[in-house]
Amino acid sequence: MPTLARFDWQVFPVAEFSAHAAAWRALNARVTDSPALDPDFVAPLLDQFADRHARLCVAGDPGDPVAMTIVTSRRNGVWQTFQPAQAPICLWISRTDVPTAALAGALMRKLSPFALLFGLSQLDPELLPRPPDDKYLRTLDYIQTGRITVSGNFDDYWAARGKNLRHNLKRQSNRMVTDGVSGQLEILTEARDMATALAEYGRMETAGWKAVGGTAIAADNAQGRFYRDMLERFAARGAARVYAYRLAGKIAAVDLCILQGDTLIILKTTYDETMSGYSPAMLMRQAAFKDMFADGRVKHIEFYGKVMDWHTKWTKEIRTLYHLNYYRYGFLARLFGQEQVPSGAVAVTPDTT
Numbered sequence: 173m174p175t176l177a178r179f180d181w182q183v184f185p186v187a188e189f190s191a192h193a194a195a196w197r198a199l200n201a202r203v204t205d206s207p208a209l210d211p212d213f214v215a216p217l218l219d220q221f222a223d224r225h226a227r228l229c230v231a232g233d234p235g236d237p238v239a240m241t242i243v244t245s246r247r248n249g250v251w252q253t254f255q256p257a258q259a260p261i262c263l264w265i266s267r268t269d270v271p272t273a274a275l276a277g278a279l280m281r282k283l284s285p286f287a288l289l290f291g292l293s294q295l296d297p298e299l300l301p302r303p304p305d306d307k308y309l310r311t312l313d314y315i316q317t318g319r320i321t322v323s324g325n326f327d328d329y330w331a332a333r334g335k336n337l338r339h340n341l342k343r344q345s346n347r348m349v350t351d352g353v354s355g356q357l358e359i360l361t362e363a364r365d366m367a368t369a370l371a372e373y374g375r376m377e378t379a380g381w382k383a384v385g386g387t388a389i390a391a392d393n394a395q396g397r398f399y400r401d402m403l404e405r406f407a408a409r410g411a412a413r414v415y416a417y418r419l420a421g422k423i424a425a426v427d428l429c430i431l432q433g434d435t436l437i438i439l440k441t442t443y444d445e446t447m448s449g450y451s452p453a454m455l456m457r458q459a460a461f462k463d464m465f466a467d468g469r470v471k472h473i474e475f476y477g478k479v480m481d482w483h484t485k486w487t488k489e490i491r492t493l494y495h496l497n498y499y500r501y502g503f504l505a506r507l508f509g510q511e512q513v514p515s516g517a518v519a520v521t522p523d524t525t
Contacts, residue, residue, distance in 0.1 A: 179231055179238065179274055181282040186218055186226040186242060195230070196240050199265050204299040207432035208260050208476075212405035217263075218242065220398040221256040229279055231266070239266035239275050241292075249288040251280060258398055260437065260476035261493070262295045272300065273309045276498035288504060292496040302494050307502040310509035314493040318483040320473040326465035330458075337485040341458055344451050353420045353450070357459035360414040363407035367391075369414040370400050373426045376442045389440070399428060399440075406430050417456035424452035427460065434471035436464070457486065 184192070193211040200209045207213060218226065225244040232238035241264040242254040253262050266275055272292075280290035294314055295302070302311055322329075330338065348355055360369050370389065374396060377388035389395045406412035413429040413436065425443040429436050443453040464470045475483055479490055499505040 179270070179278045181279045182230045182234065183282060184228045184230065186222050186228050189215060189218055189228050189242075192228060192230060192234060192240070195234060195237055196265070199237055199240055199267075203265050203267060205433040205435070206261065206296075206299060207406070207411065207430040207435060207437050209263070209265055209299075210406075210432055212409075212411075213259075213402055213430065214242070214263060216398050216401040216405065217256060217259060218254075219401065220394040221258065222254065226254050227283075229282075231270075231275060231279070238270050239264070241265070241279070243279070243283065243290075245283070249284075249286060250291070251283045251287055251289070252291040253293055255293045258395065258439075260294070260439065260474075261299070262292050264292055264295070264300070266300065268301070272303050272496065273306060273498065276496065277308060280498055280500065288500045290498045292498075295494050295496055297491060297494065303496070305505075305509070308499050308505055310497050310499070310505055312495045312497070314495050315478040316490050316492050317477065318475045318479050318487045319489045319491070320461070320487045321489060322464055322471050322473065324465075326462045329461070329465060334485055337454075340451065341454060344455060348419070348450060354418075355450075355452075355455055355459075356418045357456065357463065358416040358418065359460075359463065360416060361407060361410065361412055363404045363412075366403040366407055366412065366414070367400055369416065369426065369428075370396060370403070372416065372423045373399075373428065373440070373442055376423075376426065376444050379445065403428065403430070415456055415460040417452050417459065419447055419450055419452055422447075424450070425456040427456060431470065434469065435474060436470045436472070437474045437476060439476075454482075461486075 193215065196214070197211050200206065223244060225246065227243050229241050229243055230237050231240070243251050244254045245251045253264055255262065266272060276290050276292065280287045283290070303309065305311060371391060374389045374391060378390060389399060403412045403414070411431045413431055415427040415429065416423050417425040423444070424447040426441070427438050428440045429438050441453055461473070464473065497509065
């Protein structure tokens with residue numbers, strides 16, 4: 173285990189992230205290799221959504237750090253990891269041989285002599301094992317999420333799915349034949365295709381229910397700029413996947429995905445509500461998963477959204493994401509440690525509907 177001196181944190185303006193991106197990438201590759209923690213994801217996220225309180229924090233040697241994170245503070249005495257809705261997991265990377273409690277406590281004290289609480293939100297136990305509670309530390313359940321482990325062949329995977337899913341998609345396929353409607357999966361991977369793919373995605377979202385709530389992607393809003401920049405960066409190294417499903421020649425459903433190592437994350441999904449009778453998103457998933465099984469590169473498909481009924485039709489692999497709160501004083505942990513929503517974290521749910 174590194175010495176306690178290696179826990180020393182340095183705090184930088186978030187605008188300096190690019191100067192530390194190589195160290196962030198190396199640490200991520202060493203510890204998690206998650207596409208959602210790659211600098212090609214984090215840098216566009218910061219460009220569009222970082223607030224004036226955001227800070228880049230580095231533990232240990234900046235050239236070979238023990239841990240790195242992005243933090244912010246929106247109220248006195250409370251710091252937390254920066255967690256915009258577009259980030260599916262916590263922007264925190266730390267070596268597994270270093271206790272998370274020690275790192276969190278040291279960072280809280282570094283950020284402010286008056287800080288009472290430091291919160292880490294939306295942690296994945298597959299990437300950072302959930303530590304036991306202690307005098308100052310409490311963890312809380314966030315949401316359950318699903319993943320698919322890609323092994324064997326698609327026929328075996330499909331045969332293991334529930335009867336209702338297989339029957340419903342077969343019925344939709346038969347209906348398409350009767351109606352003379354053809355279905356086709358397209359996989360877009362080139363940087364030059366990302367803007368067009370997002371335009372189609374935005375067209376469907378702005379025509380649907382998300383437009384009412386102002387959460388739809390559009391080319392001229394922060395979400396649209398983030399997804400285009402991020403996907404183009406991933407596509408430049410062959411790591412973006414946009415799955416588009418056409419019905420009668422018209423794009424009816426789209427999945428925005430990123431890939432790193434053997435893990436693919438489905439970030440966002442939309443479909444044309446005027447074609448919902450054909451279940452285009454479900455047909456797209458069937459075709460896309462079949463392609464992933466055949467290709468062999470992807471070993472884990474992550475949803476990272478709150479488990480819904482439709483998730484359980486595709487997988488039985490469910491785990492619980494969690495929040496972590498570190499309190500300056502033990503009595504605060506005893507008083508507030510059982511809150512359903514942690515005081516130091518923003519509870520948001522990525523959109524993978």
